Amino acid sequence: MMKLSEEKFNNTNSAPVTRSSDRYLRYIARKTLFLISCIILLFVMMIISVSVGTLSIPMEEIVRSLVGLESNYSNIVWHIRMPRVLAGIVAGASLAVAGAVMQSILKNPLASPYTLGLSQSAAFGAAFAIIFLGAGSAISGTTGTVIVNNPYIVTIMAFVWALVGMTFIMILSAMTRVSPEAMILAGVAIAAIFQAGTTALQFFADSIQLSSIVYWTFGDIGRVTWSQCGVLIAIMIPTLAYFIYNRWNYNAMDAGEETARGLGVDTGRMRIIGMILSSLLSAVVVSFMGIIGFIGLVAPHITRRVIGGDHRFLIPGSALIGAILLMGSDTLARTIISPMVVPVGVITAFLGGPLFIYLLVKGYKK
Amino acid sequence: MMLKVDDIEFKYRSTPILDEVSFSVEAAEVVSILGPNGVGKTTLLKCINGILKAKKGTVMVGKESLTDMSRLEIAKRVGYVAQKSDTSMATVFESVLLGRKPYVRWDVTREDVRVAGEMIDRLGLSDLSMKYIGEISGGEFQMVQIARALVQDPKILLLDEPTSNLDLSNQVRIMSLIKDTVEQNNISAILTMHDLNLAIRHSNRFILLKEGRIYAAGGVEVLTPDVIGEVYGIPVCVETIRGQPVVVPA
Incomplete structure (x- = not known):
């Protein structure tokens, strides 16, 4: 341990009441308490979310269904509400964590799956599948609503094109030595290109195909099945584990490129792997559920504002806040003009936009 | 001997930045690297701690070669205070x-x-x-x-312009902190500096770079008007005030 002559450097203005490390440990305890509170809130909201909807389910019946006892509501709980709630939790957590990591490694508060063009490239893939692979040209005879009649092709194409978008970003940024600025600018360029591509495809689409494309781009959690939930979880858990494992590297990168390298971090490698995994995470969510904006942008900002930028707490905190926001938005989407269901992407944008402006103004005032 | 830098050569693309840079630093010593902007001072620090890979040359801390070490192992031996750091x-x-x-x-x-x-x-x-x-x-x-x-518990402390953008009181405070820490812990510090007088007051030795090469190195006696004038390209006087040399533009 380094020695220093205390009398020479001690701040004589005011002696510390307690040692800094004690204060820090109390500070850490408060952050831990925040995470625990979020877990409790998530659980409460999960129960509420399963309960409300076109048909209200009493709490007692939810518990009976969940523990396997006989209930009239078992089918609704297990086959309609639970996959939706679970998908909301997993997708919200995935988008938020992807946003938190992107914002850190790119050193840009605007970085998110949406602003980096991944959502736009996935939307292009979906539009391509609907128009050229015949995946979305049917109208329900009874309700007149548009049905994507081959969701698997749409999902696969959305995913493939999201990866194509990500690959473009990585190649462009590698050509410029993987700088954060290059990655952001490449993302903006990719977003513009794929947005233009989707518009061009829409120009050639007939009215039903056009409706299908618009329908797909509305983010909707209700499309997700149990097996798709399984895929989302299978990708989220190892990715989240990787991000949590590297939390100290992200902390170092927050302090600046050179400081991080001086602390032994291979910043280029961290940035490439972080971008690939966060893009993969968001690509899976977008391809299953369509475009859900603002969760990836807002959830990390809310978490940062409450518990600061330490990635040991920021990553799990963002995941929890993202899950709460998306599940809460979906619950609102199902109840606000029940029995109609508003696309959750509309709710997240309506809630997220003003919330983001509020955080921005509050931040600047400070 | 705490640090030995031997024959470092660094090129950015095909432009040579550092050429045949060799020097050593003893324990409890503060060494200032001096020279005009763009001469390669920061590059030299980055080559020492492996942030930049030198094209040629070796860096030894005691009997260990930093050249063959992982970044993490280097970080246990070399503490680096960058010129630019994010808030x-x-x-x-x-x-x-x-x-x-x-x-x-x-x-x-x-x-x-x-x-x-x-x-x-x-x-x-x-x-x-x-x-x-x-x-x-x-x-x-x-x-x-x-x-x-x-x-970081380093044996070597590298500081890139540690007093830039600081007021007079903070300049003295930071430099005193560096010197005292180095002496009390028997480690070495290498600084890049623009303020020659602050460097003179708080450093044991000086390395003056010109066009990527060491032009002069040694104690305060190397800081003559001729050497400083040659390195910085302007005429200077070196006067003695209270027993210490002070560099003044002529």
Whole structure:
């Protein structure tokens, strides 16, 4: 341990009441308490979310269904509400964590799956599948609503094109030595290109195909099945584990490129792997559920504002806040003009936009 | 001998930045690297701690070669205070604790927290420990950066323009802190400096770079008007005030 002559450097203005490390440990305890509170809130909201909807389910019946006892509501709980709630939790957590990591490694508060063009490239893939692979040209005879009649092709194409978008970003940024600025600018360029591509495809689409494309781009959690939930979880858990494992590297990168390298971090490698995994995470969510904006942008900002930028707490905190926001938005989407269901992407944008402006103004005032 | 830099050569694309740079630094010694902007001072520091890979040459700390070491192992031996550092959303304590990163396996231990806390308390930063970096002054931020490098427990401290953008009082405070730390812990410090008089007052030896090569090296006696004039390209006088040389533009 380094020695220093205390009398020479001690701040004589005011002696510390307690040692800094004690204060820090109390500070850490408060952050831990925040995470625990979020877990409790998530659980409460999960129960509420399963309960409300076109048909209200009493709490007692939810518990009976969940523990396997006989209930009239078992089918609704297990086959309609639970996959939706679970998908909301997993997708919200995935988008938020992807946003938190992107914002850190790119050193840009605007970085998110949406602003980096991944959502736009996935939307292009979906539009391509609907128009050229015949995946979305049917109208329900009874309700007149548009049905994507081959969701698997749409999902696969959305995913493939999201990866194509990500690959473009990585190649462009590698050509410029993987700088954060290059990655952001490449993302903006990719977003513009794929947005233009989707518009061009829409120009050639007939009215039903056009409706299908618009329908797909509305983010909707209700499309997700149990097996798709399984895929989302299978990708989220190892990715989240990787991000949590590297939390100290992200902390170092927050302090600046050179400081991080001086602390032994291979910043280029961290940035490439972080971008690939966060893009993969968001690509899976977008391809299953369509475009859900603002969760990836807002959830990390809310978490940062409450518990600061330490990635040991920021990553799990963002995941929890993202899950709460998306599940809460979906619950609102199902109840606000029940029995109609508003696309959750509309709710997240309506809630997220003003919330983001509020955080921005509050931040600047400070 | 604490540090030995031998025949370092560095090129950016095909432009030579450093050529045949060799010097050594003893324990408890503060060495200032001097020279005009763009001469390769920062590049030299980055080559020493492996942030930049030198095209040629070796760096030894004691009997260990840094050239063959991983970044993480280098970070356990060399503390680096960069010229540019970002004001992240971290508190002062978190920023200093980050210096323990090279030793972190899964997470920081209570011992790491104690070491960081002790450094903060000793540097008189206790009252700021829970403040965000963006809320403290430039001088305090520089103290935090040095504290972070010191909790790395380094044998060599590299500081890139540690007093730039600081007022007179903070300049003296930071330089005194560096000199005292180096002497008390028997480590070495290499600084890049623009303020020749501050360097003269707080350094044991000087290395003057010109066009990527060492033009002159040694104690205060090498800082003659001719040498300084040749390196910086302007005429200067060196006068003695209270027994210490002071460089004044002619």
